[in-house]
Each structure stands twice: as structure tokens, then as C-alpha cells.
Amino acid sequence: MINITLPDGSVKSFENAVNGLEIAKAISPRLAKEVLAISVNGELWDLTRTITEDATITLHKWEDKEGKHAFWHSSAHLLAEAIETLYPGTKFGIGPAIDNGFYYDIDLPGDENLTEKELEKIEKKMLELARQKNEIVRSDISKQDALNLFEEKGDHYKTELISELEDGTITLYNQGNFTDLCRGPHLPNTGLIKAIKLTSLAGAYWRGSEKNKMLTRVYGVTFPKAKLLTEYLELMEEAKKRDHRKIGKEMDLFTFSQEVGMGLPLWMPKGAQLREQLESFLKKVQKKFGYEQVITPHIGNVNLYKTSGHFAKYGADSFQVINTPQEGEEYLLKPMNCPHHCEIFKSRPRSYKDLPIRYAEFGTVYRYEQSGELHGLTRVRGFTQDDAHLFCTADQLKEEFKKVIDIIFIIFKALDFKDFTAQISLRDPNNKEKYIGSDENWEKAESAIIEASAEKGLNTVTEYGEAAFYGPKLDFMIKDAVGRSWQLGTIQVDYNLPERFELEYIGSDNQKHRPIMIHRAPFGSMERFVAVLIEHTAGKFPLWLTPEQVVILPISEKYNEYAQNVSNLLNICDIRSVVDDRNEKIGRKIRDNELKRIPYMLIVGEKEAAENSVSVRRQGEGDKGTMTIEDFKTFIKSEVENQLSEVYN
RNA sequence: GCCGAUGUAGCUCAGGGGUAGAGCGUUUCCUUGGUAAGGAAGAGGUCAUGAGUUCAAAUCUCAUCAUCGGCUCCA
Numbered sequence: 001m002i003n004i005t006l007p008d009g010s011v012k013s014f015e016n017a018v019n020g021l022e023i024a025k026a027i028s029p030r031l032a033k034e035v036l037a038i039s040v041n042g043e044l045w046d047l048t049r050t051i052t053e054d055a056t057i058t059l060h061k062w063e064d065k066e067g068k069h070a071f072w073h074s075s076a077h078l079l080a081e082a083i084e085t086l087y088p089g090t091k092f093g094i095g096p097a098i099d100n101g102f103y104y105d106i107d108l109p110g111d112e113n114l115t116e117k118e119l120e121k122i123e124k125k126m127l128e129l130a131r132q133k134n135e136i137v138r139s140d141i142s143k144q145d146a147l148n149l150f151e152e153k154g155d156h157y158k159t160e161l162i163s164e165l166e167d168g169t170i171t172l173y174n175q176g177n178f179t180d181l182c183r184g185p186h187l188p189n190t191g192l193i194k195a196i197k198l199t200s201l202a203g204a205y206w207r208g209s210e211k212n213k214m215l216t217r218v219y220g221v222t223f224p225k226a227k228l229l230t231e232y233l234e235l236m237e238e239a240k241k242r243d244h245r246k247i248g249k250e251m252d253l254f255t256f257s258q259e260v261g262m263g264l265p266l267w268m269p270k271g272a273q274l275r276e277q278l279e280s281f282l283k284k285v286q287k288k289f290g291y292e293q294v295i296t297p298h299i300g301n302v303n304l305y306k307t308s309g310h311f312a313k314y315g316a317d318s319f320q321v322i323n324t325p326q327e328g329e330e331y332l333l334k335p336m337n338c339p340h341h342c343e344i345f346k347s348r349p350r351s352y353k354d355l356p357i358r359y360a361e362f363g364t365v366y367r368y369e370q371s372g373e374l375h376g377l378t379r380v381r382g383f384t385q386d387d388a389h390l391f392c393t394a395d396q397l398k399e400e401f402k403k404v405i406d407i408i409f410i411i412f413k414a415l416d417f418k419d420f421t422a423q424i425s426l427r428d429p430n431n432k433e434k435y436i437g438s439d440e441n442w443e444k445a446e447s448a449i450i451e452a453s454a455e456k457g458l459n460t461v462t463e464y465g466e467a468a469f470y471g472p473k474l475d476f477m478i479k480d481a482v483g484r485s486w487q488l489g490t491i492q493v494d495y496n497l498p499e500r501f502e503l504e505y506i507g508s509d510n511q512k513h514r515p516i517m518i519h520r521a522p523f524g525s526m527e528r529f530v531a532v533l534i535e536h537t538a539g540k541f542p543l544w545l546t547p548e549q550v551v552i553l554p555i556s557e558k559y560n561e562y563a564q565n566v567s568n569l570l571n572i573c574d575i576r577s578v579v580d581d582r583n584e585k586i587g588r589k590i591r592d593n594e595l596k597r598i599p600y601m602l603i604v605g606e607k608e609a610a611e612n613s614v615s616v617r618r619q620g621e622g623d624k625g626t627m628t629i630e631d632f633k634t635f636i637k638s639e640v641e642n643q644l645s646e647v648y649n
Numbered sequence: 650g651c652c653g654a655u656g657u658a659g660c661u662c663a664g665g666g667g668u669a670g671a672g673c674g675u676u677u678c679c680u681u682g683g684u685a686a687g688g689a690a691g692a693g694g695u696c697a698u699g700a701g702u703u704c705a706a707a708u709c710u711c712a713u714c715a716u717c718g719g720c721u722c723c724a
Binding site for chain 2: 103113114116201202203204208209214215216219250262309313314317318365367371372373375468469470487519553556558598601603606615617
């Protein structure tokens with residue numbers, strides 16, 4: 001007798017050992033058709049794997065992350081099977097499920113290469129194999145047998161993986177003529193896979209190391225119903241329309257020029273205006289939190305970065321030193337603002353009474369990113385950080401850290417960013433030489449972040465090896481239109497730079513003490529933040545950020561003058577003239593795609609001119625009626641303030 | 650930096666060894682009176698750059714540059 005506890009707490013009893021599929025059948029035939037995987041005592045299992053003891057289970061369908069995962073993992077095997085059939089002798093790397101589908105790394109025999117055209121052929125073969133409804137069978141195998149098996153196939157990537165596994169933990173999965181080393185779990189059979197799209201081809205280093213051979217990575221996504229695939233493809237099309245590079249071009253926010261150089265964005269008037277609005281918003285918030293603005297130069301003496309340790313770490317892979325006519329004089333484009341701010345702190349003796357000191361700067365920095373890594377505004381070579389450095393005592397650290405989290409919350413709330421992840425980035429414990437500073441300092445800094453995040457009730461994930469080389473971080477990540485994750489806000493605790501710069505303050509005991517430093521940038525960089533903001537809002541910014549809030553439309557040229565008067569009175573508008581006036585044109589024309597993003601249109605004509613009013617239309621909402629210019633002014637002001645008041649309160 | 654793809658008008662793209670195409674935009678003219686418009690005509694291109702093959706190259710080859718999708722990286 002086996003007792004199976006379901007998620008709702010109810011218990012189902014079975015005479016003999018059962019598997020997930022049988023449990024599902026016992027609940028409902030429909031569930032049995034839809035179920036894809038099972039969690040047994042918190043561990044993901046195949047549906048066909050036999051449960052021999054009492055257990056607590058959860059059945060996973062397509063709607064669950066776990067269900068999708070098993071589905072796509074099996075799809076990766078199906079892909080490999082198709083490739084092995086079509087290209088015999090192919091060697092296989094790894095083929096996992098990912099957030100949005102799956103991939104398989106392959107090494108084609110000889111010098112063969114895949115092209116996009118061949119993906120269709122592979123898709124067809126996959127569908128053909130799926131229709132055979134081959135069972136996916138799990139088997140345990142000894143390490144030696146596994147090594148022999150893949151040795152025989154000549155799959156040296158697999159044997160490399162196996163040799164690192166412990167004996168007794170090795171499982172194989174087989175479907176049709178294809179066998180793969182795999183931990184599972186998998187679908188009961190390949191027939192559940194109904195719709196297949198191989199989305200892209202890419203190169204990827206074996207085991208992620210530049211030193212290894214580059215394999216061909218085939219990306220794909222599959223679905224249990226054809227309709228879901230159609231929906232997915234439509235969604236991706238929609239997402240592409242929100243791409244910040246596309247909208248940025250359409251709205252004249254920013255541009256790039258080959259002449260200026262790759263990865264160096266040029267902000268156009270409207271983009272600059274949008275940036276300014278964001279900056280002044282953050283400045284206002286920061287002022288409330290006791291920050292002071294500072295300004296530092298764009299270059300600094302190389303010695304400054306030698307002191308900070310950045311030169312040793314990045315000097316060789318970075319923009320090279322700038323020489324001057326003076327022999328031996330070397331400068332560097334500033335890759336970060338911290339050393340400059342440290343020097344400001346150091347410029348005079350500090351008392352514990354001065355702390356915490358909070359220096360903020362919209363500091364433009366330059367980093368030589370690898371050419372292949374540049375991406376629109378999200379990854380560039382020159383960008384402006386909304387940077388600040390806080391110098392505080394050990395007692396103040398946690399409180400200061402928490403206040404920075406508050407600032408980030410204020411910003412995310414103002415811009416309606418709900419879907420973010422908070423990631424605690426710690427040092428890789430197995431690779432400590434990559435970081436500077438003592439173990440003691442690292443441990444203090446790491447625990448400060450962990451405690452402060454916990455006390456703020458943040459839902460965090462912890463990543464080892466993601467820390468900056470001088471300290472651990474709390475990063476806020478947001479996804480772009482097509483699901484790529486980007487780091488925006490970041491808060492870092494640093495015990496090391498204060499030591500390297502020998503920063504000091506006089507404590508209440510009249511002794512010298514070392515302050516602790518917090519680096520923080522709630523936007524991350526203006527460039528990346530604007531990019532994510534564009535994709536988040538699809539270019540329809542909140543009113544308080546809209547580069548052009550109002551357009552005035554005179555009904556005929558006769559009212560151009562009145563339109564101009566209205567514009568002067570409102571002082572926030574761009575005017576579009578309807579008629580190509582023979583005498584003069586008011587303002588500049590606005591292209592239609594821009595027009596669609598401007599929230600308010602004011603129509604003026606005879607009636608309005610007579611009574612000093614405007615007819616108001618709100619984009620997407622239609623007629624708002626006629627109101628006097630003064631009323632409209634009050635109206636739009638309150639619209640903006642309503643959006644912001646929630647934020648400041 | 651690495652693997653793969655792409656580069657033709659301001660934008661989106663078609664074409665392709667024999668003097669360059671469309672739609673949208675733009676310009677000019679006309680029409681339009683409650684409206685996020687309509688019509689006509691014109692202007693716009695060293696077909697990314699440089700070499701090579703050829704009687705002839707935008708088209709084929711090679712190199713370079715840039716962009717896109719990934720990998721590695723991300724102070």
C-alpha cells in the first residue's frame with residue numbers, strides 16, 4: 001500500500017507501486033492527457049518512473065514551469081535525434097531547456113556547417129520523429145558502461161561529462177534510435193510534441209570557455225498545440241515592434257554614427273529631453289535622501305586607477321592610456337567614478353559627525369566593451385551612470401543600504417516596473433584570487449547585503465561568482481521586449497576601495513577610522529535605463545516624461561496665429577500645421593508614427609479662437625471636450641502631478 | 650574577440666554580370682472647415698568601403714568596416 005499526498009493535502013492510496021501517469025489517470029482522464037512531469041518529494045521525475053514509497057507529489061502540466069521544462073528538454077533530445085539521423089557522425093555537447101525553449105550544442109562531422117535553410121529540414125525531421133510517438137525510456141547505468149557506450153560512438157564531449165560524474169548517478173534516456181546522457185526528467189513519449197520552430201543558429205564555446213572549440217548551437221521552441229506556436233510567433237513579432245532601437249529611431253531619441261564610433265550613442269533633442277526629465281526626477285528624490293551633487297572630469301591620471309586596482313584588472317583590455325606632450329604623463333578615460341569621489345572625500349579631514357557623506361554624479365564613463373557585445377543602448381562604450389558613493393560608519397551601513405533600496409523602489413514604482421528580480425551577487429568561493437581585499441572584509445560586506453535585503457523583505461536570488469572584483473552587489477534585473485535580462489539598479493558594499501585610498505575619519509573616540517563605501521546606481525546607466533523604459537512602455541511614456549505632451553492642430557491656416565498663441569501660453573508644445581501655409585508655417589511637422597505617441601492633441605478653430613479655448617483629445621480616449629487655455633493648463637498639470645504624487649508620498 | 654547572417658533611397662524592403670525598383674516619408678502644387686486627412690507632379694542612391702576576376706561588377710571572389718542573432722565578457 002502506497003500513500004500519495006497531493007498538493008491540496010488529500011491522500012490517494014494505491015495497492016502497488018505507481019507512476020505519475022497512473023496517479024494522473026486516477027484523478028482524471030483529462031489530467032492524464034495533459035500532465036507532463038511530476039515532482040516527487042520536491043524532486044522532478046519522469047511520469048513513467050515508478051514510485052515505490054509513500055510520497056508527496058505535484059503533477060506538472062504545460063502551464064507550470066516544470067512542465068514546460070520537461071517538454072523542452074525532451075524537445076532538445078528530439079532535435080538531437082533528428083540531427084543524428086540527418087547528419088550521421090555529429091558529436092553532441094549539451095542540450096538543455098531554457099526559459100524560452102531549448103537548444104543543443106552540436107559539432108558536425110568534418111567542416112560541415114548548418115545554415116538557416118537547413119533548419120527547416122531539421123524541423124520536418126523532428127516532426128516526423130515526433131509522430132512516431134516513441135517512448136522515452138530511462139535507464140540507470142554504471143559509469144564504465146556509460147563511458148564505453150559513448151566512447152564507441154566517438155562522442156568525446158559526452159565522455160568528458162561522464163568522467164566528471166560519480167558512479168551510480170548516471171542515467172541514460174532513449175527514444176527511437178537515439179540515446180543521450182541525461183538527468184531528466186522527460187515526457188513519456190515524443191508524440192506530445194506537436195509544433196516545432198527552430199529559431200536561430202549561433203556559435204557557443206564548449207563549456208563556455210573561450211579556450212575551447214566553438215560548437216554550433218541550435219535554438220528552438222516547441223509546443224503541445226499548433227495554435228500555441230502561432231501565438232508565440234505573433235508575440236515575438238509584437239515584441240520586435242517594442243524594440244528600443246526601432247522606437248528610438250522612429251521617435252528621434254538617439255542615433256549612432258560609424259564616424260563617431262561603434263557603441264557611442266548620440267542623443268537627439270527629444271532623447272536628451274527625456275533623459276533630462278529622468279535625471280531631474282532622480283535628483284529631486286536624492287536631495288530628499290540627503291545626497292549632494294558633485295562633478296568630476298572625464299579623464300584621470302593612470303595612477304588613480306592603479307591605486308583603485310582597476311588598472312591592474314582591466315587596463316590591458318580597456319581603452320588605452322592617453323599620452324600628453326609631457327614625457328611619462330599618462331591619463332585614462334574614466335571607466336568609473338568611484339576613485340574620483342574617493343579623492344573628494346580625502347580632500348579634507350572628516351569627522352564622524354560628517355558621516356554619512358553621499359556624493360552623487362551623473363558621471364559619463366567609457367569602457368571598451370568587446371565589439372560583438374554591443375547592443376543598441378543596453379550595451380555601449382560610453383554611458384552615463386546615475387552614480388553615487390556613500391561613505392559611512394559600520395553602524396550606519398545597514399541603514400544606508402536600506403535607504404538605497406528605498407530609492408530604487410521609488411523609481412521602479414514611478415515607472416511601473418513590477419517585474420524585476422533582485423539578485424545578490426557574491427564572490428565565487430572557489431576562485432577567490434579574482435577578487436581584491438581580505439576575506440574578513442568580504443564576509444562583512446556580504447552579510448551586510450544579505451541582512452539588509454532580508455530586512456527590506458526583498459525576494460532575492462543569490463548568484464556566486466557575479467560580484468564585482470572589489471565587493472558584493474545587490475542587482476536589480478529587468479527583462480527587455482524579447483525576454484533578455486538586463487541589470488539596471490545596482491548597490492555595492494565596498495570595504496576595499498576605502499582601504500586602497502586610505503580613507504579616514506575621526507571617530508568620537510578621537511581615533512582614526514576607516515569608512516565603508518556604498519556604490520549605487522538606481523538606473524544603472526541612463527542609456528540602458530532609457531532602453532528598458534522604451535520597451536516597457538512601447539514608447540508611450542508617462543506624461544511627466546513624454547518628450548512631447550501636446551500637439552496643437554489649427555483647423556485651417558487662419559488659426560495658425562491663435563495656435564501659436566496657445567503654444568506660447570502652454571510653453572510645452574510642438575505644433576503641427578494642417579495646411580501647408582503659403583505665407584508661413586508654424587512649428588515643424590510631426591510624422592504620423594510620432595503623432596500616435598503624443599498623448600494630447602488640441603484642436604483650434606473659429607470657436608476656440610473666439611472664446612480663448614481649445615478642444616482636447618486624448619490619444620486612445622477620444623474627445624475630452626472644450627476647455628479654456630487656463631483650464632487646460634491646470635488640467636495637464638494635475639495629470640502630471642497625479643502621476644508623480646503617488647511616488648513622492 | 651569568436652561562430653553565423655545581413656548591408657540597395659530618410660525608413661521598410663524587392664531585384665540582380667549589360668546605366669537602379671516599390672511602398673511609406675520628403676519637396677512643390679492642388680484639394681480639404683471640426684479633422685491624428687485626400688489628389689497630382691518632382692527630388693532623393695558611387696547599390697557599406699577597398700581591391701580582384703571580366704569587354705562590362707550593385708550583382709561573382711577576397712579583404713575591411715558596420716549592423717543583427719548568439720557565445721565569451723560586463724569595474
